[in-house]
Amino acid sequence: MSRDRQGEMVPITVTYGQLLRNREFSGLFAAHTVSILGDVLTKVALSVLVFDRTNSALMAAVTFALGFMPQILTAALASAVVDLIPARRLMLIGDVSRMACVLAMTIPGMPIAVLLVLVTVSGALSPLFRAARQVMLPDIIGMNGYPLARSMFSGTIQVGQIVGFGLGGALLIVLTPRATLFIDAATFAFSLTMVLMFVRPRPATASGTSRESGIIRETFRGNRSILSDPILRRLLLLQWIPTALIVLPEGLAAPYAAELGGGPESVGFLLAFPAVGTVVGEAAVARFLGPQARSRWVPALLLLAGAPLLLFAFSPSLPLALALLLISGAGTAFALPLDQLYVERVPAGLRGRAMTLTGAGSIATQGVGLAVGGLMADWIPMPWVFTSAGIAALAAAALIGRHRPWHATPSKAGPEAADTPASHQSVRSTEG
Helix, strand or coil, X not given: CEXXXXXXXECCCCCHHHHXXXXXXXXXXXXXXXXXHHHHHHHHHHHHHHHHHHCCHHHHHHHHHCCCCHHHHHHHHCCHHHHHCCHHHHHHHHHHHHHHXXXXXXXXXXXXXXHHHHHHHHHHHHHHHHHHHHHHHHHHHHHHHHHHHHHHHHHHHHHHHHHHHHHHHXXXXXXXXXXXXHHHHHXXXXXXXHHHHHCCCCCCCCCCCCCCCCHHHHHHHHHHHHHCCHHHHHHHHHHHHHHHHHCHHHHCHHHHHHHCCCCHHHHHHHHHHHHHHHHHHHHHHHHHCCHHHHHHCHHHHHHHHHHHHHHHHHCCCHHHHHHHXXXXXXXXXXXXXXXXXXXXXXXXXXXXXXXXXXXXXXXXXXXXXXXXXXXXXXXXXXXXXXXHHHHHHHHHHHHHHHHCHHHCXXXXXXXXXXXXXXXXCCCCCCCC
């Protein structure tokens, strides 16, 4: 047994059943699951719609990318919003705004330029709403349940993307892109309803701190507090860089499948197996390891994530390649204990900024990694690209992790710092 923040006794071991019996968590999880599907369906349907209108593969790719890249600017300029506005209210604003954007996209004859603006706005706002959900988790289920809840949310993102892309393609066989967008809007309406019905209002995480400037300056101050702490930087880099290298094979799934002589189904398998490995790995680490054991397993999990890529140097067959990617995906569960350590140490008044920053940094580093992998694939054989990525991931993990930041003890960035002004706080962070 341990004590929560109010001093009440709570069980150390938490199960999935206990989480799902929590009314607030169930509502939040349902909203998260359906909104993930909505996000993916929007990207698929709009890419097809723009391609149909322009007959340009470049414009379709730009449309898809605009759903992701603006998130980096949001983290750099506006993440303080998550700490300054109550999380439930921010989630409701998010669902309403995304539903409005999607409905506007269905207007016949909408100029392509306006469609791209709507995609950009929706993509730029998404990290704020995701961070608001994450901010509420410790308050709803406590830190003992946080790792399991985090694994459920992360697993839903992995599965939701696979199902969403497949479902989007299936829907577009029988429906027009515009009709599919109406279904997307319905998913956001469902998420809105779940939050309204099940999630209780809570004050903003920074409601008790002094605010001396505008949103952009407060965002800069929060990000500077996070990045100026050596432990926080190492924890961020330890997740960003190895992960960006480990997921590189996913970005090259289509050309690698062609190199192996496989068809479209091979591409799907190459994308699905790492995601399945991640879901299984995180569920196992969250369910069967305690907090201290999770930290001790970080080096082994990093090795498990990177080492299988080294075996691509032997040009494995498709079945063996899938097995290696499955194992590598399971190893990416190293992020789970780092994330729990981050949430436990980060001051409440900076939690939203820290979560937004880590998510955007992950997107940025993975984007760079995929671009570099694509360039390498034009010059060297594909299996050697994967092997190089594995070597680089392990080397980066060894270099960044040489001080063992996962063993760091709570510092002035811990809970006792939560009541100090945001501009004077020091925190640590990792990607959620």
